[in-house]
Amino acid sequence: MRVVGVDIGSVKSPSKFAWAVVDSPERTVLSCGDDPEGAVQALVQSLAEHGSAVLAVEAPMAVPVPEPDSDEWRWLGRARTGEGNRPWSAGAGAGALATGLAQTAWMLARLHTLAPRATATTQSQRFTAGEANLLLTEAFVSGTGKPVPVTTGQHAADAEAAARATLTYLTDGSNGFPLVECAPRRPLNLLALLAGWADIPVPRDELHLDVLVIRTQAGPRVAP
Template structure:
């Protein structure tokens, strides 16, 4: 792992139905050593806007953010290598993938409204944690890692990432290389939908998947 020269703040959003109150978020502001938590996304956006004025941000959404594209159609819904026994396509994973599409678009639209110059990245290799730089990752909090509430789940992932921040590192990506597999990046597509000018090749990229350790 390459050490970062800049510190970064951390935000994780546990995705669910807004109508049913199944959303929770947690932010760690590295500059001020302060936590913010809540269930209302509209209260989150100003917090992130302020944080991005001072340092970079890693933004985790607890939902599948990219899907594998395989030549063999029989393997189309197979788990991504490394994600374990809870694949993106089964049960809760497939449900939250669909729920997240409009929510993720809402998140990106509002962040860019407040901070039009944000620079989004999808790879730890390209992330420097510079001011107004945001790296998106997929948060995988499941099984015994989960807390009692959606806010708890978000905070658990934030605290796991924070341990790496203290070492000037990014968390370990659990996604493993799979020969011959391409990807469809849903986060990149959502950013394009709200007018962000990312490179077309980013639609074919994976993202880091982080889970608590």
């Protein structure tokens, strides 16, 4: 399995956008960069060589929406379960969400141009069952789970951490991983929304299903 981790950020020079590719079983970094085109090319290569690809975006990609009842509006903007003091709707989370919408939309549209047969899902069980060849996930790299910067900078370290955590979750299982989810509120799945916007086939019911959000955990990191 191959995962492309993306740290969302400004693409103006000096770039705060970064991507990294981690492969199994060796779990080595195959390539990395600081431009969205490079991230898309890595996904295209994975689809061509392995028949599948995983994209882990480090930005809020699902938001909780209360039921349309008279008093439920009080829950609008509340943190997702598992976010702690890093809610999607405040500060850095809100900024990453806005930037991530545009950048992820571009990457998926570009991917559809280069790999028009790609089909997407945000549900890992559907991906494992072969119902789609592109899995879209969210990585939560923040707080105590933020890695020690490598010589190439914090953004590169975050992109690698996103890819590594996602790969570990998908290959070793969820044991020990603190997850983030919209439940008990209804999820608005932005990854499914963006895939549909980019004309990449994605099951319609996923608009209302939680995105797989993997919160990274702190660990030793040795700079290369």
